[in-house]
Amino acid sequence: MKSPSHPRDRGIPDATVARLPLYLRALHGLAERGIPTVSSEDLASAAGVNSAKLRKDLSHLGSYGTRGVGYDVEYLVYQISRELGLTQDWAVAIIGVGNLGRALANYGGFVSRGFRIAAMLDADPEVVGDTIAGLNVDHIDDLEAVIKRRGVSIVVLATPAAAAQEVCDRVVAAGVTSILNFAPVVLTVPDSVDVRKVDLSIELQILAFHEQRKAGGPLMAVDTQ
């Protein structure tokens, strides 16, 4: 039994969810320049996608455009923000205060909208107690207490690879179900936990693959048109 009253269907395609932040950023840019209304064509080009895709993506959220006119920028910002859950603020903990953890703590776009760094933790007594981005670094021993006390619901793992799984287990045991993992390991978690992976070296390797094709291809492949 579907609910016909609800205009937007629950169950937005993953590919669409992954692009919503892109649209949101483009819309923020337009809003700052005081542009009240935007067509799918213009918004699409600002976000670097094609307009049919953008329209289909937005249609999954509901019918928020006006034919012949376009989309109201402010309104669409609100709708997308709400859909992504950015109208509430999320307490994020960064675990691992190496170079990367520090960079993330200071990264502007990270804190910006909807997210707040609520804790930083590390195992190294050398850095525990330091103040980074205006925040005191806690010891990893206090992980469970810090998570509970500060209402952390998203954890960013920026530990060395060797420590990642162990820390991950503790984080999951503490009730966190969303993890952004920068450590180059495959984390094992229950199905109920979401892990997203960012691996810098993988991106470089993909670039190298294509670069090799461009550079070596014409020399090596005689039959490449």
Add this chain to the structure above:
Amino acid sequence: MKSPSHPRDRGIPDATVARLPLYLRALHGLAERGIPTVSSEDLASAAGVNSAKLRKDLSHLGSYGTRGVGYDVEYLVYQISRELGLTQDWAVAIIGVGNLGRALANYGGFVSRGFRIAAMLDADPEVVGDTIAGLNVDHIDDLEAVIKRRGVSIVVLATPAAAAQEVCDRVVAAGVTSILNFAPVVLTVPDSVDVRKVDLSIELQILAFHEQRKAGGPLMAVDTQ
């Protein structure tokens, strides 16, 4: 006219290319533990994918397994490395020596196999001349000369968003065709240039979306079975 002599077809699916680094990392782990041979089942679980996908992925490179036995770890490492272009070493320049640029320069997995940080550049006279990860920071004014002199073929953009497009244009004009962009902007480049984007805040937003579903879903959606 195809070349029937070549066992592996040129044109490896993008999705496969994106997973090869994953397999490679898992294989390195096995190699370090002295394991000579691995089945698709075991390698797949080490890499966090299912075995059918792994086998199909590897089949795009050629027929490097032995039925009834599995894959020779060392041999497969070599084949994947070669396919990804990691048997040569790539000179990488990091532009923008803020927190992120520093973190990338010091990131172990970054430098590890196939890649070498050949230059770091920044516009801020305060940091130009500093030594980071054993490397002198050059001024962005010398961009073109540094790229040419050190044979840089891959550029990592870690500049502020506002500067990214301008720097990108200069990098492209200097002949670089592979860019890893950390700045939260849509870069405009010629078709011949590959840009890969890493956006930390986008990953967080995707997590927030799913977290919201988990947390709010059961309360808000009465008809979600």
Add this chain to the structure above:
DNA sequence: ATTACTTTGTGCATCGGTTCACAAAAGGAT
């Protein structure tokens, strides 16, 4: 009101990627 124009929302064909499931190939045992 009617006409002309713009732009959304979507049905439909297509494409790329995933998964299933099994024949083919290899090794080991008898």
Add this chain to the structure above:
DNA sequence: ATCCTTTTGTGAACCGATGCACAAAGTAAT
């Protein structure tokens, strides 16, 4: 040499995502 077990490599069905192309819905002008 034959049989049995293991595991690869792949054909084929399936699934989700993309992009085209157009009807529907709106605005503006006469």
